[in-house]
Amino acid sequence: MNIVSLRTFIAIVDTGSLVRASQKMNVTQSTVTARLKTLEEGLGQILLNRHKSGITLTPAGTKLLRYARIMSGLWRQAQYETALPAGLSSVCTFGCDRELWHGPGRAFLDGVVSGHPDMAVSVQQGSGRDLEDWLNSGQVDVIMTYEAVTRGRQTIHPLPAEELVLYADRPDAPIDCYPKYIFVDHGEDYRRQHAETYHDAGIARISFDSSWWALQHLLERGGSAYLPRPLAAPYAARGEIHELSAPIYERKKYLIVSDEAAASWDWFPGLVERLSTGLGTGLGTGLGTGLGTGG
Secondary structure, three states: OOHHHHHHHHHHHHHOOHHHHHHHHOOOHHHHHHHHHHHHHHHOOOOEEEEOOEEEEOHHHHHHHHHHHHHHHHHHHHHHHHOOOOOOOEEEEEEEEHHHHHHHHHHHHHHHHHHOOOEEEEEEEEOHHHHHHHHHHOOOOEEEEOOOOOOOOEEEEEEEEEEEEEEEOOOOOOOOOOOOEEEEOOOHHHHHHHHHHOOOOOOOOEEEOOHHHHHHHHHHHOOEEEEEHHHHHHHHHOOOOEEOOOEEEEEEEEEEEEHHHHOOOOOHHHHHHHHHOOOOOOOOOOOOOOOEEOO
16 A cells, blocks of 8 residues: 555545546546555455446445545645755644634734744644544644544643624615525524524525635625624725624634644744734734624
8 A cells, every 4th residue: 555546546536536536646547547456455445336427435435535534644744844944943734724714823823934933834724523633643733623622632722702793785784684694604503593683584595604705795796794803804994894783693713732742832822822812813802702782
């Protein structure tokens, strides 16, 4: 078994066919077939079922896929760390939920980059489950996430809760029953609170699971949506969107670090303290004000 065969297996699964995998990896289809055969012979298991419409994973293939992604990621990380250019002595691998990049995620990166010129930084975007798996497997050293789950030698650092604020394309937009309202899915707790507050508003015609996509739609087509304040505040400051006097919701967020990695980071506690007080995010200390009314 080798890393190239594992990456080929992942490419086949991700693209759905051997032909598209060969195009993605810029090799012939026969090469892809040979690599898959080598992998299957090494494991003594059939990994993929081939159909005219594409491929499906066998039970063995399903089990291997998770480990293949982990091993491929670790190999990529090992290559990165062992090939650091002159002047760089260490690396911090940071996994960040895509929804947390605007504001706290960028603040963490800026804190590392500006304060430690001898440290390389690798940033990866992922879902909550991805981030948890990457941290557990050692693919990343620290993650910023909405989910406070740890295994083994990891430490959770709670950060100020994220404010979810109602913004609209015009300042006089109605709070309830706005035909152009955009629903953004900010998680289970938010869905429950939102349903309690707007129980008679009906179902929004348009919904997103991405705040960034929802913001772009609002800017282009108009409407209103609950968005994280760090993301929307610059656009509100320029008058492109307007904050409405509506209930403000909170979403908890966390920085979770591998204790092994943090043991050599004498700078880490100071950066956590700055993030915990809202310094460096451009938002001051008003991140954890609770459910109330905006202004």
